Amino acid sequence: MPTQACVADAPHIEVNSMDRKNMRDVAARAGVSQATVSRVVHSPHLVKPNTRQKVAAAMEEVGYVYNTVAADFTRQKNSMIGLIIFTVRSSIHSELIEGIQEELESTRFSLVIANSRYDEATERKLIQLFRERNLSGVIVAETTDENRPELKTLQESGVPLVLTWQMAADPDFDCVGIDNHRSAYDMTKYLIGLGHERIGLIAGNFDRIERVRQRLEGYRLALEEAGIAFDPAIVTSREPSPMEGKMAMSQLLALQRRPTAVFAASDALALGALAACGEYGLRVPDDISVSGFDDVDFAPFCVPPLTTVRVPGYEMGKRAVRAILDQHEWNGHGPIRLCLPTELVIRGSCAAPNR
């Protein structure tokens, strides 16, 4: 049987760079079995130093490149971790991603990102795609409530799953998040403490996103405790971009009884809000207070520097990865529910109301 033809009688034919060598080729070259080559790669301690060296040399000689796809197939697991997210267009998500990558670096995993752009159908499609991909784990940064069942299915099919950014009400999900309720409560209380009684809220979509709803509830609780009536007229729902923040703020400023302070549920929104104030000729914080959420890299550089809630995005990413790796090790694992601390960062964008 002609096991290696191809080079037959056409010496001018260039060696196709695409004919990748495999472990069998290496084994043949080194005079060992393919199993031994595999062992050299994964458990060198099982191989005699002498043999190990021969194999290493052979790998070098034939130009061997490990085939992860084949390995993944064999062990029935993709060497990838998935991230489900609405959009990467936000500094705080960048922090999360960097944390994830940092922690992944010492492992054999890579990161696959799926972003759903706030669309529930797209999201469902992406979850399905992840299921087909046999990922070794999935970090859920952002989802709509509607797709919780799909996530559960994914989890039940044996994929380690971790929710971030929140402590999910559903105890079946592992979480590495923050206390959104508490954080929003603290910020609102801080504004109340400054003397504000009419506090606007620019949030995300609280109908569909648990994390946003948690913040809304925190805001409401603080108001309630202070005996301030909740006024839906000064609560708006937006996607977290500066432009949307500006529009939302303009809307609030056009109101008959405009708020004296506005709590934006992300720094991006707050940035836009600041711009809107400027256009209305309002000085921040003298005429109106604005606060954000996340403490992204530009927050200290806003004018005025943004008072906000520090969220440990980077740390969250690292911890989420560790949670997944943990699930791999003791795969009959207990629930992981880690709540990372947030911190009120007081800068210059909030002050007592101007009467």
Add this chain to the structure above:
Amino acid sequence: MPTQACVADAPHIEVNSMDRKNMRDVAARAGVSQATVSRVVHSPHLVKPNTRQKVAAAMEEVGYVYNTVAADFTRQKNSMIGLIIFTVRSSIHSELIEGIQEELESTRFSLVIANSRYDEATERKLIQLFRERNLSGVIVAETTDENRPELKTLQESGVPLVLTWQMAADPDFDCVGIDNHRSAYDMTKYLIGLGHERIGLIAGNFDRIERVRQRLEGYRLALEEAGIAFDPAIVTSREPSPMEGKMAMSQLLALQRRPTAVFAASDALALGALAACGEYGLRVPDDISVSGFDDVDFAPFCVPPLTTVRVPGYEMGKRAVRAILDQHEWNGHGPIRLCLPTELVIRGSCAAPNR
């Protein structure tokens, strides 16, 4: 031979959710061959409607989930596209990533992101990892010059490769980029046109990054044409974060002969620069002009709104993906070198120098 045991005589045993069904199971259920199931998935038109329906029903019944890992193995290609980047911590990269994702959505590919955090060794490791992964394509957003050989190796091993953000001097690389030289030249010329003669530059690392060097050269050319001597004392090299921008700017402002205008090679740097000006009691643009590069989402919301260079990051991402898909179709393809237009966006952060 017992092809389907398991359910034998222990009705209380729960069906393990992890025992995923494969095409053979579906085929058995539908009373067809496994090949037919495969055809139903990929080329339904080859299968009689009647059969197609039977197979679809069988898939439903056994809870079949397509196994991408196995498919990837079979066709010796990973259904993933890679992205090599320094860091995702930048709005302009977010735009690129969104563009990529958008374009990928209608395909069977997912995006794997590798970030090297400006470290050349890490980068090399990641390129190697990508090589082992048999990716269907790699988009290179950022690399150091040192690793060009590794990229070439990757390309030669048959992976469609596209460089973004720049038109590489090396003609072997396909590019979907912008004219950095020209863009920087235009901005510098604009500042000169306003009357500035002492123009600082806060750039990235021009020793290691071609794209940054191209911008530096554009800057120099504009100066030269205007008969202004290049002064290395007012040219600094920084990683693109607001904090670094602030530090760089502080340094420039502390100079004996401080610049009257500063061109920051990214908006993030410019943002920090603005803050530094504020701390020095300088009004922008009255006392000093500051310009940026990228036109990220927060640029219009800076105080004052940032004059910058609009870079079509989103479009670049989409085009890069298309370039890769093109390489798949006609895989004896000609070189792709697409240069997208940039645009000088004049807002409020630059004015004539104050004499």
Add this chain to the structure above:
DNA sequence: GGACAAAATGAATACGATTTCATTACGTGC
């Protein structure tokens, strides 16, 4: 140097899709 345990290696198989080639079913024209 022989016995025995431990270490090192090899042989063989499984993983689940794609794809080629062969074969059968179907339909049409005479």
Add this chain to the structure above:
DNA sequence: GCACGTAATGAAATCGTATTCATTTTGTCC
């Protein structure tokens, strides 16, 4: 109803690794 071409399906090979189990080699102790 026969022949023929096309459509539909099946059988079988293949991809490259991990892994189990059997076998050989090595080393140690008396």
